Amino acid sequence: MVKPFASSADTAAKEQTLEVLADGVYALTAEGDPNIGAIEGEDFLVCFEALATPVAARKWLDRLREHTDKPVRYLVLSHYHAVRVLGASAFDADVIVAHEITRALVAERGKEDWESEFARMPRLADGADSVPGLTWPTLTFSDRLTIDLGGDRGDLVLQYHGRGHTEGDITAWLPRQKILFAGDLVEAQAALYTGDAFHRDWAGGTLDRVKALGAEQLVGGRGAVSRGRAEVDAAIEQTRGFLQVMLREVGAVQQRGGTLREAFEATHAALVDDYGHWPIFEHCLPFDVSRLWDELSGVERPIIWTAERDQEVWAQLQS
Numbered sequence: 310m311v312k313p314f315a316s317s318a319d320t321a322a323k324e325q326t327l328e329v330l331a332d333g334v335y336a337l338t339a340e341g342d343p344n345i346g347a348i349e350g351e352d353f354l355v356c357f358e359a360l361a362t363p364v365a366a367r368k369w370l371d372r373l374r375e376h377t378d379k380p381v382r383y384l385v386l387s388h389y390h391a392v393r394v395l396g397a398s399a400f401d402a403d404v405i406v407a408h409e410i411t412r413a414l415v416a417e418r419g420k421e422d423w424e425s426e427f428a429r430m431p432r433l434a435d436g437a438d439s440v441p442g443l444t445w446p447t448l449t450f451s452d453r454l455t456i457d458l459g460g461d462r463g464d465l466v467l468q469y470h471g472r473g474h475t476e477g478d479i480t481a482w483l484p485r486q487k488i489l490f491a492g493d494l495v496e497a498q499a500a501l502y503t504g505d506a507f508h509r510d511w512a513g514g515t516l517d518r519v520k521a522l523g524a525e526q527l528v529g530g531r532g533a534v535s536r537g538r539a540e541v542d543a544a545i546e547q548t549r550g551f552l553q554v555m556l557r558e559v560g561a562v563q564q565r566g567g568t569l570r571e572a573f574e575a576t577h578a579a580l581v582d583d584y585g586h587w588p589i590f591e592h593c594l595p596f597d598v599s600r601l602w603d604e605l606s607g608v609e610r611p612i613i614w615t616a617e618r619d620q621e622v623w624a625q626l627q628s
Contacts, residue, residue, distance in 0.1 A: 312627045314620065315429035315592045322432075327372050328534055331486045333462065335376065336528045337369055341499045341588025342433065343392055344528055346490050347373055348483065351459025353382035357481050357490045359396040359444065361427070364436025366396030383456060385467060386446065387492025387530070388475045389414040390505075391426040392433050394444040406454065407446035408469055410477030418613045419443045425614045429592065470494070470518040473511035474503070474530070476610070482522055489541075493530030494519055497544040500587045501551045504596035505611040508604060512552035520545045531588060554579050559601045573598045573626045595626040 323340040330336055333349030346357040354377065360366045384402035386394050389411045397405060420443065427434040448454075456465040463485035470480065474493040481490040493502065494515065503511075520542065527535040527544055535544045558579050562572040576598050584590055599622050600611055612618075 312591060314623055316589060317429070317431060319430075319592075320432055325369075325372075327376075329376070330488055330526050330528075330534065331483075333377070334483065334486060334488055335373060336490075336534055337372065338528075338533055341531050344531060345369055346481075346528055347377075348458065348465055348481070349377055349379060349462070350382065350456070351462060352379060353459075354379045355383040355385060355456060355458075355465055355481075356381050356400055356402065357385045358387060358393050358492070359384060359400065361392040361430075361433045362396050362436045363399035363439040363441075364396075365433070366399035368435075370399060385479070385481055386411065386444070387480070387490075387494075388478045389419060389422065390475070390493075391419075391423040392430060393492075395423065395440045397444040398441050404448050405444065405446045406448045406450075406467065408477040408479050409449040409451050411475070411479075412446045412449050414475065414477060415443055415445060421613050421615045424616045425619050428616045429619060471510050471515035472507035473515040474501075475505045476507065480519065480522075482524070487523065487525040489519070489522055489524035489527045491519060491524075491527055491529050495527060495529040495544050495548050497527070497529040497532035497535050497540075497547075498587055499529070499531035500584055500590035500593050501548060502589070502593040502597065503552070503555070504593070504600045504614060506597075506600060506604075508552050508556055508601050512549050512556065516545055516549050551580065551584060555597060555601055556605075559598060560605055563602070563605055569599065569602050570626060572602055591627070595622050598626065 323342045325337055325339045328336050335347045337345045348355045381400045381402045384400045384405045386407040452469055454467040458465055466482045467479050478492055478494050524541050525538055527541045535541045555576055558576040559572045562575055
C-alpha cells in the first residue's frame with residue numbers, strides 16, 4: 310500500500326498563533342506549518358519569510374497590521390524554497406534581501422522547486438494563481454548584513470553560518486533582545502526537511518555557529534517558539550540529533566553495500582520513536598534519505614527536485 314503522497318492528504322487547517330516576543334518583534338507559528346516573523350524599525354518594518362502565496366501572506370499581514378501600520382522596507386528570505394518566498398509580492402517591500410547563493414538557486418532551480426513544493430503541500434498553496442512569478446532578491450550579501458533599526462531599537466544582523474538546510478540559508482539576529490529567527494536551520498518539535506541539504510556541514514559547524522549566538526528566544530522554520538536558553542539549545546540539539554541519526558544509519562547501509570530502500574527503512578526505524586509524531590515526518594523522510602544517499606555517494610550538490618522525480622522517490626520508498 311502506498312501512503313498518500315507527501316502532504317497531499319493533509320487538508321486540515323492549522324491554528325495560527327501571533328506572538329509578541331519583545332517590543333516590536335512578532336512571530337506567527339502554525340502547528341508545524343511554516344513560521345514567519347516581523348521586526349519593527351523606528352519608522353519601517355523588516356519582515357522575515359513570505360509564505361507560499363500572496364493570498365496566504367496577506368492574511369498574515371492583516372494580523373500584523375493589528376499591531377503596527379509601518380511600511381515594509383525589507384523583506385528577508387532565509388532561503389529559496391517556494392513555500393517561503395512566493396508570497397513576496399504581497400509585502401510591497403522596498404528591498405528583498407537574501408544570500409547571494411539563494412539568488413543563484415532561484416535562477417538554477419526555482420521553477421522546478423515551485424512545481425515540486427506546491428504538489429507536495431497543496432494546502433499551503435492558498436490562492437496559487439495569485440503568485441505572479443518567481444521571487445527575485447534585490448539585495449544580496451555573502452557573509453553578514455546589518456540593518457540599523459533606528460532610534461534605540463538596535464541592529465538586526467543577517468548572517469550566513471555555512472551550508473545547511475540549503476546552500477544559502479541565513480538567519481536574522483537581534484543581539485540586543487537576543488532573539489533569533491533561524492529559518493529552517495533549526496526546527497522546534499517539527500521534523501527536518503533535508504532534501505536540499507548538506508548534512509555534514511549542517512550537523513557540525515553550521516549549527517555550532519548558530520548556537521554560539523546565545524539566543525534566548527528562537528523562532529525556527531516550523532514548530533513553537535523556543536523560550537529561554539535551555540529550550541533554544543534543546544531545539545538546536547534536536548535538529549542536530551536528527552541529522553546525526555540520518556548520517557549514522559544511511560552511512561552504515563552504504564558501507565555494507567545495501568540499497569536506498571534499506572537505508573530508508575533503517576533511518577525510519579531509528580527516528581520514528583522520537584520524531585515520528587512531529588509534523589511532516591513521513592512527508593520529508595523519503596526526500597531526506599534520497600539526498601543524503603546521494604551526498605554520501607559523492608554527489609556534492611543536491612539534484613534538482615521535479616514533480617516527476619518526487620513521485621518516483623515516493624513510490625520507491627513509501628510503498
